[in-house]
Amino acid sequence: MNETANNISLESLKIGDREAFTRLVDETSSHIYRVALQILGDEQDAEDVLQETYIKAFRALPEFEGRSSVTTWLYRIAVNEALMLVRKRKPQTISIDENPSFDGEAESEGMEIVDFCCLPEGELLTSESREFLERAIQNLPANLRVVFVMRDLEGMSIQETSEALGLSDNNVKTRLLRARLRLRQELSVYFSGKMPEVSQR
Protein backbone atom coordinates (compact mmCIF):
# COMPACT_ATOMS: atom_id res chain seq x y z
CA MET A 1 0.00 0.00 0.00
CA ASN A 2 1.34 3.45 -0.75
CA GLU A 3 3.40 5.50 1.68
CA THR A 4 1.16 8.56 1.38
CA ALA A 5 -1.39 6.98 3.71
CA ASN A 6 1.24 6.49 6.40
CA ASN A 7 2.17 10.17 6.17
CA ILE A 8 -1.28 11.38 7.16
CA SER A 9 -1.05 12.94 10.61
CA LEU A 10 -1.84 10.30 13.18
CA GLU A 11 -2.82 13.00 15.65
CA SER A 12 -5.47 14.31 13.25
CA LEU A 13 -6.78 10.80 12.70
CA LYS A 14 -6.91 10.07 16.42
CA ILE A 15 -8.95 13.19 17.23
CA GLY A 16 -11.49 12.26 14.55
CA ASP A 17 -10.52 14.82 11.90
CA ARG A 18 -12.91 13.90 9.07
CA GLU A 19 -10.74 15.39 6.34
CA ALA A 20 -7.72 13.34 7.45
CA PHE A 21 -9.89 10.25 7.69
CA THR A 22 -11.25 10.88 4.18
CA ARG A 23 -7.69 11.06 2.88
CA LEU A 24 -6.91 7.78 4.59
CA VAL A 25 -9.96 6.17 3.00
CA ASP A 26 -9.07 7.51 -0.44
CA GLU A 27 -5.45 6.41 -0.22
CA THR A 28 -6.14 2.91 1.06
CA SER A 29 -9.64 1.76 0.09
CA SER A 30 -8.76 0.35 -3.35
CA HIS A 31 -6.11 -1.89 -1.71
CA ILE A 32 -8.41 -2.98 1.09
CA TYR A 33 -11.17 -3.76 -1.40
CA ARG A 34 -8.80 -5.74 -3.62
CA VAL A 35 -7.47 -7.80 -0.72
CA ALA A 36 -11.01 -8.55 0.47
CA LEU A 37 -12.03 -9.51 -3.06
CA GLN A 38 -9.04 -11.82 -3.46
CA ILE A 39 -9.67 -13.50 -0.13
CA LEU A 40 -13.41 -13.84 -0.61
CA GLY A 41 -13.87 -14.02 -4.39
CA ASP A 42 -17.21 -12.21 -4.12
CA GLU A 43 -17.82 -8.51 -4.84
CA GLN A 44 -20.68 -8.04 -2.38
CA ASP A 45 -18.77 -9.71 0.44
CA ALA A 46 -15.70 -7.62 -0.38
CA GLU A 47 -17.81 -4.46 -0.22
CA ASP A 48 -19.20 -5.46 3.17
CA VAL A 49 -15.69 -6.07 4.47
CA LEU A 50 -14.54 -2.73 3.08
CA GLN A 51 -17.30 -0.83 4.87
CA GLU A 52 -16.88 -2.72 8.12
CA THR A 53 -13.11 -2.14 8.07
CA TYR A 54 -13.42 1.65 7.99
CA ILE A 55 -16.32 1.75 10.47
CA LYS A 56 -14.21 -0.24 12.93
CA ALA A 57 -11.08 1.75 12.15
CA PHE A 58 -12.84 5.08 12.74
CA ARG A 59 -14.14 3.87 16.09
CA ALA A 60 -10.81 2.40 17.17
CA LEU A 61 -8.51 5.20 15.94
CA PRO A 62 -8.54 7.19 19.21
CA GLU A 63 -7.05 4.10 20.90
CA PHE A 64 -4.58 3.28 18.10
CA GLU A 65 -1.10 3.16 19.61
CA GLY A 66 0.89 3.20 16.39
CA ARG A 67 2.85 0.03 17.11
CA SER A 68 2.44 -0.85 13.44
CA SER A 69 1.84 1.50 10.54
CA VAL A 70 -1.72 2.63 10.05
CA THR A 71 -1.92 0.73 6.73
CA THR A 72 -0.77 -2.55 8.31
CA TRP A 73 -3.35 -1.99 11.02
CA LEU A 74 -6.08 -1.46 8.39
CA TYR A 75 -5.04 -4.66 6.62
CA ARG A 76 -5.29 -6.47 9.91
CA ILE A 77 -8.85 -5.29 10.50
CA ALA A 78 -9.85 -6.12 6.91
CA VAL A 79 -8.28 -9.57 6.92
CA ASN A 80 -9.95 -10.45 10.22
CA GLU A 81 -13.29 -9.33 8.85
CA ALA A 82 -12.77 -11.33 5.66
CA LEU A 83 -11.73 -14.46 7.57
CA MET A 84 -14.79 -14.13 9.77
CA LEU A 85 -16.93 -14.29 6.64
CA VAL A 86 -14.95 -17.30 5.37
CA ARG A 87 -15.57 -19.09 8.68
CA LYS A 88 -19.27 -18.26 8.52
CA ARG A 89 -19.43 -19.87 5.09
CA LYS A 90 -17.37 -22.89 6.10
CA PRO A 91 -17.31 -23.26 9.88
CA GLN A 92 -14.89 -26.19 9.62
CA THR A 93 -12.20 -23.98 8.01
CA ILE A 94 -8.85 -24.37 9.73
CA SER A 95 -8.06 -21.48 12.02
CA ILE A 96 -5.50 -18.92 10.93
CA ASP A 97 -3.78 -19.43 14.29
CA GLU A 98 -3.07 -23.08 13.69
CA ASN A 99 0.64 -23.79 13.70
CA PRO A 100 1.59 -25.31 10.37
CA SER A 101 4.60 -27.47 9.71
CA PHE A 102 6.23 -28.12 6.39
CA ASP A 103 6.73 -31.69 5.29
CA GLY A 104 8.91 -31.80 2.19
CA GLU A 105 8.22 -35.50 1.63
CA ALA A 106 4.46 -35.01 1.64
CA GLU A 107 4.58 -31.83 -0.45
CA SER A 108 6.68 -33.47 -3.14
CA GLU A 109 4.25 -36.36 -3.46
CA GLY A 110 2.70 -36.36 -6.94
CA MET A 111 4.41 -33.15 -7.95
CA GLU A 112 3.89 -32.20 -11.59
CA ILE A 113 7.06 -31.61 -13.58
CA VAL A 114 6.13 -29.56 -16.60
CA ASP A 115 8.49 -26.85 -17.74
CA PHE A 116 5.84 -24.29 -18.65
CA CYS A 117 8.39 -21.47 -18.46
CA CYS A 118 9.18 -22.20 -22.11
CA LEU A 119 5.71 -21.17 -23.23
CA PRO A 120 5.61 -17.77 -24.98
CA GLU A 121 4.67 -14.85 -22.69
CA GLY A 122 1.52 -14.23 -24.72
CA GLU A 123 0.38 -17.77 -24.00
CA LEU A 124 1.01 -17.45 -20.28
CA LEU A 125 -1.13 -14.38 -19.75
CA THR A 126 -4.14 -14.74 -22.03
CA SER A 127 -7.46 -13.64 -20.56
CA GLU A 128 -8.32 -17.33 -20.13
CA SER A 129 -5.15 -18.04 -18.16
CA ARG A 130 -5.68 -14.90 -16.04
CA GLU A 131 -9.08 -16.28 -15.10
CA PHE A 132 -7.44 -19.57 -14.23
CA LEU A 133 -4.88 -17.79 -12.02
CA GLU A 134 -7.74 -16.10 -10.15
CA ARG A 135 -9.62 -19.36 -9.70
CA ALA A 136 -6.50 -21.11 -8.45
CA ILE A 137 -6.18 -18.54 -5.64
CA GLN A 138 -9.77 -19.20 -4.63
CA ASN A 139 -9.02 -22.94 -4.49
CA LEU A 140 -6.35 -22.41 -1.83
CA PRO A 141 -7.41 -23.01 1.78
CA ALA A 142 -8.18 -19.64 3.40
CA ASN A 143 -5.24 -19.81 5.81
CA LEU A 144 -2.79 -20.10 2.89
CA ARG A 145 -4.68 -17.79 0.55
CA VAL A 146 -4.59 -14.85 2.92
CA VAL A 147 -0.79 -15.05 3.28
CA PHE A 148 -0.24 -15.37 -0.47
CA VAL A 149 -2.53 -12.41 -1.20
CA MET A 150 -0.73 -10.13 1.24
CA ARG A 151 2.82 -11.14 0.44
CA ASP A 152 2.82 -11.87 -3.28
CA LEU A 153 -0.12 -9.87 -4.59
CA GLU A 154 -0.01 -6.85 -2.30
CA GLY A 155 3.78 -6.94 -2.05
CA MET A 156 3.93 -6.71 1.74
CA SER A 157 7.08 -7.91 3.48
CA ILE A 158 7.11 -11.06 5.62
CA GLN A 159 7.24 -8.84 8.72
CA GLU A 160 4.30 -6.67 7.64
CA THR A 161 2.29 -9.77 6.78
CA SER A 162 3.09 -11.33 10.16
CA GLU A 163 2.07 -8.14 11.96
CA ALA A 164 -1.16 -7.82 10.01
CA LEU A 165 -2.11 -11.44 10.68
CA GLY A 166 -0.77 -11.70 14.21
CA LEU A 167 1.41 -14.68 13.25
CA SER A 168 5.11 -15.44 13.66
CA ASP A 169 7.45 -14.84 10.69
CA ASN A 170 8.13 -18.57 10.46
CA ASN A 171 4.46 -19.37 10.39
CA VAL A 172 3.95 -16.87 7.54
CA LYS A 173 6.91 -18.29 5.62
CA THR A 174 5.62 -21.84 5.89
CA ARG A 175 2.15 -20.86 4.73
CA LEU A 176 3.62 -18.82 1.89
CA LEU A 177 5.73 -21.71 0.67
CA ARG A 178 2.79 -24.11 0.77
CA ALA A 179 0.56 -21.63 -1.06
CA ARG A 180 3.18 -21.02 -3.74
CA LEU A 181 3.82 -24.75 -4.25
CA ARG A 182 0.11 -25.48 -4.58
CA LEU A 183 -0.33 -22.72 -7.13
CA ARG A 184 2.73 -23.93 -9.03
CA GLN A 185 1.18 -27.38 -9.11
CA GLU A 186 -2.16 -26.08 -10.40
CA LEU A 187 -0.47 -23.97 -13.06
CA SER A 188 1.69 -26.92 -14.14
CA VAL A 189 -1.39 -29.05 -14.74
CA TYR A 190 -3.16 -26.19 -16.51
CA PHE A 191 -0.27 -25.19 -18.78
CA SER A 192 0.69 -28.79 -19.58
CA GLY A 193 -2.45 -28.89 -21.70
CA LYS A 194 -1.14 -25.95 -23.71
CA MET A 195 2.29 -27.35 -24.44
CA PRO A 196 3.30 -29.26 -27.54
CA GLU A 197 3.66 -32.99 -26.70
CA VAL A 198 7.32 -33.03 -27.63
CA SER A 199 8.39 -30.43 -25.07
CA GLN A 200 6.73 -32.20 -22.16
CA ARG A 201 8.98 -34.01 -19.80
Next chain:
Amino acid sequence: MSNHNHSPKCSQLLGSLSDYIDGDLQAELCAEIEEHVKDCDNCRIVVNTLKKTIELYEQTSNQPSELPEKVREKLFLKLNLEDYLKKG
Protein backbone atom coordinates in the same frame (compact mmCIF):
# COMPACT_ATOMS: atom_id res chain seq x y z
CA MET B 1 3.84 -34.79 -18.20
CA SER B 2 5.48 -36.71 -15.44
CA ASN B 3 5.52 -36.83 -11.68
CA HIS B 4 8.50 -35.88 -9.61
CA ASN B 5 10.06 -38.78 -7.75
CA HIS B 6 12.02 -36.91 -5.14
CA SER B 7 15.07 -38.23 -3.37
CA PRO B 8 15.39 -37.15 0.30
CA LYS B 9 17.77 -34.44 -0.88
CA CYS B 10 15.12 -33.03 -3.24
CA SER B 11 12.40 -32.89 -0.59
CA GLN B 12 14.77 -31.18 1.87
CA LEU B 13 15.45 -28.55 -0.74
CA LEU B 14 11.73 -27.82 -1.11
CA GLY B 15 11.57 -26.33 2.39
CA SER B 16 14.07 -23.60 1.50
CA LEU B 17 12.68 -22.65 -1.90
CA SER B 18 10.63 -19.60 -0.89
CA ASP B 19 13.57 -18.05 0.95
CA TYR B 20 15.83 -18.89 -1.99
CA ILE B 21 13.53 -17.23 -4.50
CA ASP B 22 12.99 -14.18 -2.27
CA GLY B 23 16.76 -13.80 -1.82
CA ASP B 24 16.50 -14.42 1.93
CA LEU B 25 18.54 -17.62 2.09
CA GLN B 26 22.09 -17.79 3.46
CA ALA B 27 24.74 -17.82 0.73
CA GLU B 28 25.92 -21.31 1.71
CA LEU B 29 22.47 -22.82 1.31
CA CYS B 30 21.94 -20.95 -1.98
CA ALA B 31 25.13 -22.47 -3.32
CA GLU B 32 23.93 -25.90 -2.22
CA ILE B 33 20.66 -25.49 -4.12
CA GLU B 34 22.43 -24.18 -7.21
CA GLU B 35 24.81 -27.12 -7.13
CA HIS B 36 21.94 -29.57 -6.74
CA VAL B 37 19.84 -28.23 -9.61
CA LYS B 38 22.80 -28.49 -12.00
CA ASP B 39 22.38 -32.27 -11.91
CA CYS B 40 18.71 -32.61 -11.03
CA ASP B 41 16.45 -31.70 -13.96
CA ASN B 42 13.28 -32.16 -11.96
CA CYS B 43 14.33 -29.80 -9.19
CA ARG B 44 15.51 -27.26 -11.73
CA ILE B 45 12.07 -27.30 -13.31
CA VAL B 46 10.37 -26.99 -9.91
CA VAL B 47 12.55 -23.97 -9.03
CA ASN B 48 11.98 -22.30 -12.40
CA THR B 49 8.25 -22.91 -12.52
CA LEU B 50 7.86 -21.76 -8.92
CA LYS B 51 9.64 -18.51 -9.82
CA LYS B 52 7.46 -18.19 -12.92
CA THR B 53 4.29 -18.79 -10.90
CA ILE B 54 5.15 -15.93 -8.53
CA GLU B 55 6.15 -13.73 -11.46
CA LEU B 56 2.85 -14.34 -13.27
CA TYR B 57 0.85 -13.44 -10.19
CA GLU B 58 2.97 -10.33 -9.65
CA GLN B 59 2.32 -9.27 -13.23
CA THR B 60 -1.43 -9.65 -12.83
CA SER B 61 -1.44 -7.72 -9.55
CA ASN B 62 0.76 -4.88 -10.79
CA GLN B 63 -2.09 -3.40 -12.75
CA PRO B 64 -3.49 -0.41 -10.93
CA SER B 65 -6.81 -1.18 -9.37
CA GLU B 66 -9.33 1.54 -8.74
CA LEU B 67 -12.20 1.28 -6.37
CA PRO B 68 -15.38 1.08 -8.49
CA GLU B 69 -17.15 4.46 -8.24
CA LYS B 70 -20.40 2.90 -6.97
CA VAL B 71 -18.49 1.07 -4.22
CA ARG B 72 -16.73 4.30 -3.23
CA GLU B 73 -20.01 6.20 -3.11
CA LYS B 74 -21.67 3.63 -0.86
CA LEU B 75 -18.61 3.54 1.39
CA PHE B 76 -18.60 7.31 1.81
CA LEU B 77 -22.34 7.34 2.58
CA LYS B 78 -21.89 4.59 5.15
CA LEU B 79 -19.10 6.57 6.82
CA ASN B 80 -21.07 9.83 6.74
CA LEU B 81 -18.39 11.35 4.53
CA GLU B 82 -20.69 12.29 1.65
CA ASP B 83 -19.54 15.93 1.85
CA TYR B 84 -16.14 14.73 0.64
CA LEU B 85 -17.39 12.50 -2.17
CA LYS B 86 -16.41 14.76 -5.07
CA LYS B 87 -12.90 15.39 -3.82
CA GLY B 88 -11.62 11.86 -4.52
